[in-house]
Structures are given as C-alpha cells and as structure tokens.
Amino acid sequence: MSKMNLTRRGVLKTGAIAGTGVAAPTIFTAQSAAAFTNEPTGSSVTLGFNVPQTGPYADEGADELRAYELAVEHLNGGGDGGLMNTFSSKALQGNGIMGKKVEYVTGDTQTKSDAARASARSMIEKDGAVMITGGSSSGVAVAVQALCQEAGVIFMAGLTHSNDTTGKDKKANGFRHFFNSYMSGAALAPILANNYGTDRKAYHLTADYNWGYTTEEAVRTSTEAMGWETVAAVKTPLTQTDFSSYIAPVLQSGADVLVLNHYGGNMVNSLTNAVQFGLRDKLVNNKNFEIVVPLYSRLMAKGAGANVKGIFGSTNWHWSLQDEGSKAFVQSFGTKYGFPPSQAAHTCYVQALLYADAVERAGSFNPCAVAEALEGFEFDGMGNGKTLYRAEDHQCFKDVLVVKGKENPTSEFDLLEIVEVTPTSQVTYDASIFGGELGSCNPGA
Amino acid sequence: MFGLDKKDFRLLLLVAVLVALAPFILNPFPEGSGMAQFNAGYPDLMQRFVIFGIFAIGFNILFGLTGYLSFGHAAFLGVGSYAAIWMMKLLTMNVIPAIIVSVIVAGIFSLAVGWISLRRSGIYFSILTLAFAQMSYSLAYSVLTPITGGETGLQPKINDPRILDGALANGGTPKANLFGLEMGSSFNLDVGAWVFTFNAGYYLAGIVMLLAFYLSIRIFRSPFGMMLRAVKSNQQRLNYTGLNAKPYTLAAFVISGMYAGLAGGLMVAMDTQVGAERMFWTASGEVVLMSILGGVGTLIGPVLGAGAIKYMENILSKINSDILHTWFAFLPDGLEDFVVTLIYPFIGKGWHLTLGLIFMLVVIFLPGGLVEGGQRVARLFGRKKKSTDTPDGKTTPAE
Amino acid sequence: MEAIVLQILNGLDKGSAYALIALGLTLIFGTLGVVNFAHGALFMIGAFCAVTLSRILTLSHTVVDETQKDFLGNPLKVDVPYMMDWFGESTGAAIIDWAVPLSILFAIPVMIAIGVIMERGLIKHFYKRPHADQILVTFGLAIVLQEIIKYYYGANPIPTPAPAAFKGSFDFGAMMGFDPNTIIYPYWRIIYFAFAAVIIGAVFAFLQFTTFGMVVRAGMADRETVQLLGINIDRRFTLMFGIAAAVAGLAGVMYTPINSPNYHMGMDFLVLSFVVVVVGGMGSLPGAVAAGFLLGILESFASMREVLAVLPGLNQIIIYLVAIIILLTRPRGLMGRKGVMED
C-alpha cells in the first residue's frame, strides 16, 4: 500500500517538473509592462470593496457591501438595472464595464486606517483591483485615498463626512460622493433658525477628533451667522461611552440648544443620555430646550430608539425621497434584501456606478482617463437631484437633506422624515478654503 | 558561525531561507485557482509578516526573558511610526533616516516609560505600561492632532518641505525609497500558472528582520540574556547575588521598545501612513497574543505567532460568501448551500470568531504555543522509536 | 457648588458600573487566581439577557394593514406581540415595558449557569497555568462570545429602554435644597446607583456573614490550608465564579437603559475594569469598589468644561493618569495584598 503511494507521488512529481519545464518563465517588472496599475487584460475587471466588517460599524459595512453587490449585478446586466435606468448618462449598457464582466473582492477595514490600508493593498497587489471603494469613517477614507494615489488606482470614497477628505487631504485619484461637515452646517442653520428662532444659545459636545472639529466648526459658523450664540463647546473622547458628565452641566450653562457633534456609537449614547437627562422637557430662557445632531445615520440612529423623535439633523440621502432615482434604488434594493437601503448603501452604490460610467465614457480604465471623465462631470437621476463632481477638489455638490426624527414611525426603518431639501447652491463653497493640494493623477506606471 | 552555535546557526539559516523564498512558499497555489485565495505571497502581507515578526521578537526579549508583561508596547511602535513619517515629511523620502530615527525616538520614549513602570512588577507593571500607551493613543487621536494628524493620521504630502529631496515632478506623488529604489517596486516571475512577486520593500524589511532575529539570538545566548531569565526566575536571588536587576530589566525594556520602534519605522517605510489606532490597547494586546500563540520565550515562536495572526486577519477576512459558493459549486445545490451556511460564520466578517477559537484551541491543547505544536509533530515523525525518553520538564498540559 | 454636586452624582453613577464589574473581576482573581479577560464579555452577555428577554416578550405575529404602505408601496405588515394577544393590549404592553427589570430575574440563573459552565468546562483547567495562558484563553473566549452575540444581534446598538415609569428625570437639586433646575437627574441612574449599592452590600454580607462566605474568604487568604482542613474548596470556588458572573451580568442588565447595548460593550469596559481592579489593589474587594467610585468621580470632574479649559485633553487620560499616580505612590494600589500577582 505504502509502496504504491510512493510511486504515485513520484509520478506526480515528475509530471509537475515537466509542466514547469514547458512553461518558460517570463520575467518582467510589474510596473513597466502595463500602461497603468492592474490594467484589466482578460474578460473581466476586478473592483475592491473595502468596508468595515468587524467593529462597531460592521452593520453599516454590511449594508455597503449589499449595495456593491447590487451594483455589480446591475452593471453585469442582472436584476432590474436599478439606477442605470434613471441615470442621466447612458453610457452603461449592462454588459459589465467596457464589455468586461465586473468581478469584485471584499475586505475588512475594521474602521482602522492600518487594517483598511492592508486590505486595500491586498486587493491591489494580490487581486488586481483597479478601483477601491467603501469605508465608513474619514480616518479610513483619507488613509486609503492616499494609498490609492500612491499605488495608481482610483478611490471612490464611501461614507466619509469630514471636510478633510476633499479638503486638506484631497488626492487626485480620490473622489467623494458623500457630503461633508461644511454642507451639513450650511444646510442645517437656516432650518434651525426657522424652527427655533435666531436668538438661541447653543452648547456643543464635540467628538475629540478631526471630523468632530470640522463639524463643530461648520455648525458653529453657520448658526452664529444666523444670530445664535455659542455658550460652550466641550470635547469628548472617542472612547467615551457614558456621556452623563458632559450632559448634566448643560442645563446650568444657560444654553437652550445642545448640538451633538457625534457619529455612530458616540451619537447613539450621547443622544440617549441627553434625552434621559430630560433636556427636551425643559424650558430654558422661555424656550423649549432642543437637541441637534448635525450628521444623522438612520442605521445608527436606530440604536437610539425613540430618543431621536423630533431631533433635527442632516443626511446625505434617505429612502423616502420621491424622485425617480431614489425610488428606483429603493425598489431594487428593497426587493433584493427586504428592507430599505441606508445612506451609506446609496452612496456606495452610486459611487460604483459613477466609476463604471466614467470608465465607459473615458473608454479606458486608466485612472487618469477616469479621473478626467469624473472631473467636472454633471449628472442627474442618482437620487440627489442634479449633481456636480467638482474638478478642483473631487467633491460632489448636490442637494443636502435636512431631516427630523419621526414622531410616529410606522416601521423600524421609518425613523426620519425629510424636512427640507437644501439646494446645491446653498451648500457650495470655494474649493480653496480647506487648503490641501490635489496633485496630479497617478496611473501607477 | 557569526558567533552562534550550530543549532542556532541552523535556525538562523532556516529563517533566512524562509525569508528569501517567501514569495514562493507563500504562493503555493496557481493564480486563478480556487485555492489562490489562500496565497499570502503578495508584498503587503509579506511585509507585514516580517514587520510584526520584528515587533514580536522584540516583545519577546522583554516578556519571554524577564517575564515582565508590557501591555503598552504598541505605543513604541506608534511613536516610531510618527518619528519616521516626520522624517519623510521634513527630510527625505529615503527610508534610512526614517528607520534610524524611529528606533532612536522609540528608544528614548521607552526609556522614560520603562524607568517609571519598572518601579512595579507583575500586574502593577502591566497596568502602568497600559496606562502610558492608552494616554499616548488618546492624546495622539485628539489634542495632539497638529503633530499626529489625529483621526486621519499622517501621510507624505506634495507640499511637505523634504529639504534633502529634489522637487517632485509637477503634482507627483512622494514615494518611499532606498536611494532611489522604490519600496513599492516589484518584480514578477511567471511560472506556468503561478505568479511570484519579489518586492523591494519586502526584501529590505526581510533583511532588517534577519538582523533583528540574529541580534535576538545573540541576546538570548549572552550573559545579559541569562540575567534576564534570572530576573524572571528569581529576582530575590539575583539581588543577593550582587546583580542589580533594575538596569537589566530597563535595558531589556528599552531594547524591546527599540525593536517596536524599528517595526514602526519599517511600517512607514513600506506603507507611508500612520494612524493613532496603531497605539490602541488592542494593538498592544495583539503582540502579547502573538508571543503566547507562538510560544513565549522561544526564539522563533513570536515570529510564527505574528505570522499566524496576520495571515488570519488578511486572508480569512477576505473570503466572502461568493467565493465559498465557487468553492463548493461541485456539490448539489442544497448541500452546497448547507456547507456554505456552515462555514460562512467563520470567514469574512466572522474571521474574529475563528481567531478566538484558535487562541482557545492552541492554549488548551498546545500549552507551549505553536512551537510546541511543531515539536510534537517533529517528535511524531522524527523520533518515533524513542518517544518516551524525554519527558518534557517545563510544560505541563492542563490537568 | 451645584456643578460639583452634579459631578459627584455622575461619578457615583459611573463608579457603580465600574465597581460592579471590578467586584466580580476581583472575586475571580482573589478566589481562583485567574486573570479573566472574558469578564467584560460577561457584562455584555448580561446586557443581552435584557435584549433577549425583551425580544422574547415581543415575539409577534404579523397582521397586514391595508390602510398603510411599506417602503416598497406594498401593504404594511404590522407586528403584533403575542403578549398583547394573550394579556390584552394594555397589560401586554405593560409587561413588555417592564422587560428590563424582569430581565434581572431572567439573568440571574442564566449568568450563574454560564459562569459555572465556564469555570467547570474551561477555567478550572487553567488554575495552575501561567497567567499568560489564562489571558490568551479567556481573551479567546471573550472574542468567541462577542462574535456569537454579533452573529445573532448585529453590530449596531439595540435600544432597550427603561419602563415608562422610570424614564425621564427629576429635580434632585430642589429636593436637596438647591435652586430648582440646577441638578436634574434621571430616575434610572439613581436606580442604577441604588441597585449597585444593594448588590455590593449583598456580596459583602454574603462573604462576611455566611459560613460559605467565611470558607471562601479563608480560601482567598490561603487556599492550601483550607484544603488541608478537608474542606472542598473547589465546589465553592465554582459557585463563586457563578456569582461573579451574575454580578457582572446584573450590572449589564441594569446598564441597558443607560446606553443601548452592543456586542463590543464588554471590550470597552474590559481595560477600564482591569485598571479599576489594579488601582484598588489586587485581591481586595473593598479596594475594587473604592477604586471604582474614585475613578468614576475623578473622570466626571475631569470632563467639566471649567477643568478642560485649563487642561485640554485631561478627560482623555484622567483614568490612566490617576492609575499611574496611585500605583507610583502606593505600590499595591489602594488596598492590595502583598504578593498577589506581583511576579
């Protein structure tokens, strides 16, 4: 028995050696043979979906991944075509991208910049991804964007709200569809003034890191322009879970509005705590005490339960929008998965389509050609009305939604209602105000 | 050879061969095959293997020899990384100054932390180091944002001064290099269906790791190393033998801090970015787990542990349900779905679960870590005849 | 003055959670000599006992409501909990409303069972192993428990409100003779503090006044001697592990209305609770409790904006800074015993 095995192994071995002998080794340097990094040469093209799969944002990441899978299905001609039917550009045919079937790889960012870069690099180096997209925080977005710039692939940012992503840390190979802190502030302030009056004293609790700073700054500037006064701004650690010691002193400060510049778990906890402390039942300066959450995420807001009722905030997109694009996306996503998509899902889906469309229009996967096709690109039918991919900073300009926690939700998804769709013109800013340098696109070769 | 005895030299040689041939060894499956998913021979992961290997080797000099369990070693890695990136921003994209400065800065920082923390021993020491590391992390993430970049970290920018470098081509991207040899540049070898990648950065990191490993063998075999083991074994006896334990432990602490700084500097050299979460307590915990998983106090164990954890993090997490379906497509539909459902919780977003289970299984069944596993296998094959002659004195299995 | 009273209240409240977790951790350290990195996971599982019970109580059948539409435009499916069917709408709703307090009854047996299974199945094999091995195995266990919870409940926080009767806040300041509207405090946080005090008191009374407790305390001081006396200390230690798990679990159950539970809440508390235990001094139960409250109060003070104006970032590091200062001035923490986990 053992003897037979030995002979068989011997045969296999010689076979393998013969095999290698036949295939003469071809030697070349990776970066000189191709025109650009990971030029797709076969019948398919690989995209890298880099989303948080572990850690506190895992659910958001899962929703992003669902959106990407849906986008791939649509790009390859499956399903109902989703937003491809309403998209103003008709370059996409449902036959993949430039006739190449879309394949994808997935990775886990863990919402840590190191892990996100490791995962993105493996997609680029191992799987030959020609575009990386996804993510659920600005730290990750900035880190991966810088990597893609260096490696010579396109980065289509997922959920990232800090001004930095297309501000001081902008990169020629990176593009952001999601809105940012500045836009939140600009969109919120007039609504807040309308609803709560112009004579208000605001108390800010701010997450103590870059995104928190830019958000506080944006909301402060725009509300102060409306006549509000900022009585205090206190920074809270990212790792804080119980915000009682930050919330309790708010009433003593004479403030009548609390602005929670928090996201994700921080937001859920600080909002829950604020409502617990009965802030919203109080009358201060003869006005009802109010709470504002500049950046809403429906998915995360669910964690705060009934506490979100009546609280204003802004969001990139919401499934209850009634334009054709949004309706088509909700229909498509809802049919496949049984629940409505989140704003993160929307942004990721749109980014995937925008990339594919840009490739088609450019007629090349070369990042420089794609970037050129995206720069200054104006489109419609993707759910936020007319949208511009500004050339100067690769930021999308589109309508911003101001939303409010719904008083009588009919289902677990029905948490927010749209109060106002702030037009693009109101949230547009000069591209140079946040500094940074875009550089020139890097095709990697 | 090199002042090592035969056994150690063989080990060093083995590690050198493994490092040199890693592009082949880690890519056993042909490109495009279903198993290619398990290939780890791409630059990023290979670099991470050796860099975390260095980190773990250094940690083991402290923990494995002296028994002092530092729960804040990631802070030195982080500080080294910040030093390196600042060198790249201010001086040059050449990695040499970055790496050297990262080691020096981490050494100074660990000297300060060690000097204070080593006033206590046992868990009190662990908590002191943890506290320093957590403070470093928290401050780097928040109030030190102007120096550390906070949440978004630091990357080389086009408009950094870089006084030693010439101006970049218009709008060009600064890239880490070794006298012009870019760390990212690779050389691909196509052999039949296989593709093997030889990456400049990996080989630089690999050489540094070999040096670090060699140095660690020398330390293990030196009188100094013996004193460190003596500290772990019986500090009282050491004191009454006329030896001052404090400078020995402090030196071990600083050496391992410098190893961490070296790892941090190399990380930046390979991948020009630093984020504060590199210093979070989970990162410190990770190196502890690497050492224990591989085998505390053994030379090669920590490197194996580092490799195992990084492999799972980077390979398992990338397997998604689609890939599973392709693997099991040969099964009948119902069975395919069943098998996929069974495996799915352990891969992709469930890779943490697998990691946790492996921690438990290794520590339950292999009290000496992976190294002991290797020894058992070797015993099984190599010394079948005289399997009962060497009762293992040190390790006792559970119960 | 009011600001200080307020922060002391906050500190006591935060401290309650720290003290409860640290108490259980110290019980395990002290009795079994095991470094239990899975203790945070026990806290988390306790919280998910509350989530589970409220899921059980809201088990529903669906009724199609033709008058309303869901997000796809189909008729809305409305969930009607069986509780409402069985007990009528108002009684059913009231039972569901009281899910968190009811979870206490639910969590005690569950947590004790989990603790005992953990000890018998895993931990007891590690008594004589090095602390490093204990750390690795319990950390692995913590990850596994956490991932199991994540698999079934997702990663997002799950709102688990307090009963309506305890929602909201009251004017604590006015009761104490301060100006009205200065010290407003939520009912549930006061309840949490009281609950913690009761549990801590109960644990101490149990150890102080029962024979069982006496044996355990003797075992903590000198395990071998107690065993030489022919007392089966192992069984008692197993039960002690169960009790420690129950204490952590109850801390988790009661914590759910304060912050919505999520699968990683245990890890968030893990490091902190170790710091609390060590600052309190290894092996000292009163030390753990005292350190819990001390750190809670100091953390609260450090988060005042008046303090932060002078020392920005102090709130980021206060716990660790205090830990360092205490450990440098008092070698074994506040009340640590000599020789416990010092080598």
Next chain:
Amino acid sequence: MGILEVKNVGKRFGGLQALGDVNLSVTENTVHAIIGPNGAGKSTLLNCLVGKLIPDTGSVMFDGQSVLGRKPFEINQMGISRVFQTPEIFGDLSVMENMMIPCFAKRDGAFTANAYAAMMKDKEIIERAEQVLEDMSMADKRHMNAASMSRGDKRRLEIGMCLSQEPRLLLLDEPTAGMARADTNNTIDLLKQIKDERDITISIIEHDMHVVFSLAERITVLAQGTPLVEDTPDNIKGHPKVREAYLGETQDAA
C-alpha cells in the same frame, strides 16, 4: 576588630521592638553562630546585615565600611553572600547557568551590558563554574533543570553559588531547616569542609543545636531582640542563663 561589627543596632516594627540594642563582632575566618528562640530577632538582624532592612539606630560595619543604606546587591558586591532558609535558586535555569550567574556577578560587577557576548564561549566563567560544581560534587547534574532537584541538592547548589563568589563573609539562614536528617548531615559535612579548606568567615543562624555545636566557634545567644551572651560553644552549653532562657526548651523540641 572583627570583619563584621554591629553596634547598637535597634529596629522597631510599629509597637514591636524587634531588635533592642545589638552589639556583635564577628572575627575573620571563624564560624559564628547566632541562636535564639523564635521571635528573638535573628532574622531581623540578618536582614539588617544584607540590606533588606535598614535599622532605626546603630551601625553595621563590614571590613571597615558601613553597609547601611546600601542595596542587597551592593552589599553582596562588598563580599557578603547569603544563603536563604528555603533555597533560593534560579529554578527555570540549568544548574550550570545557576553557577555561572554569580561568577559573572563576581567578575563583571552589578551590571554589564554584555548583550552581544556569547555566554557559552566565556572560558574563564565556564571553567570557574565547573570548578565550583566539581567542588560541590555536582558536576554530573550540570544540565539538570535546577527546580527539578531535591531539596538537599538545591541547598548544595545555593551554597556553591555563594562560594563561587569567594565571599569574605557567608551568611547562612537556618541552612538545614526542613531537611531530612541525612540531608542535614550532608550539609554539615559540606560546611565543615568549606570551613576547613577556605579562608572564609561564616555567620550562621540556626535552630538545630546539633548543627550549631558541630560547626560554630563562637555563639551569640539572642533573646527578645538583645544579645544575651556571647561565648564559645562549650561555655554556652553550660551557661545557666542560656539554659534557662533557651536551651532546655529547644532540646525538648529537637
């Protein structure tokens, strides 16, 4: 003038006067035993000599230099080696390594950053360590794990480690405590041999009168923290005060 001069040493722990007013002079190259009932302050006195405790009053001079305020390792470097009641050895290390450590300490001092030197190529140290192992008749055990040896061997190893440093004063803290009779006799023989062959001063604290009277040339009797009497063994045996305070009771116990 003795090699060790203890003058008016007192030590108090809270309310307890552990050492009253101790005066002691140990002559070079003698074996000096300190005996006394439990709680007489023997261990406290010893700890004051090696730097573990600092006396409240008085002075301790070794070879004309004060040891007070010095750390244990410094006092060891001055030439005082200590053997503990329960053998303190490096249990995780081999017997050979155990023996090499004191040799390094003797040659290289309290700290040397010799991290790059190859330990097993240090001929001088290895020869020295092997020599001492030979002297201790332990050469055959050199590769053993120290923790796995018998208690008697551990004691032998510990004494060997101390001797390898060629101390001028060897302090023994109840070296035969808890030993079986055979091990005790072996230890006595070993110590006798050491005393005969080397120029070394030995101070021994001991409970076991058999050991004391086999070895000691002078004996100090300590009671309640103060020296009761100091004399030769023969005189101590017959001393009425000692009999009354001490000997009767322990002889029964022994």
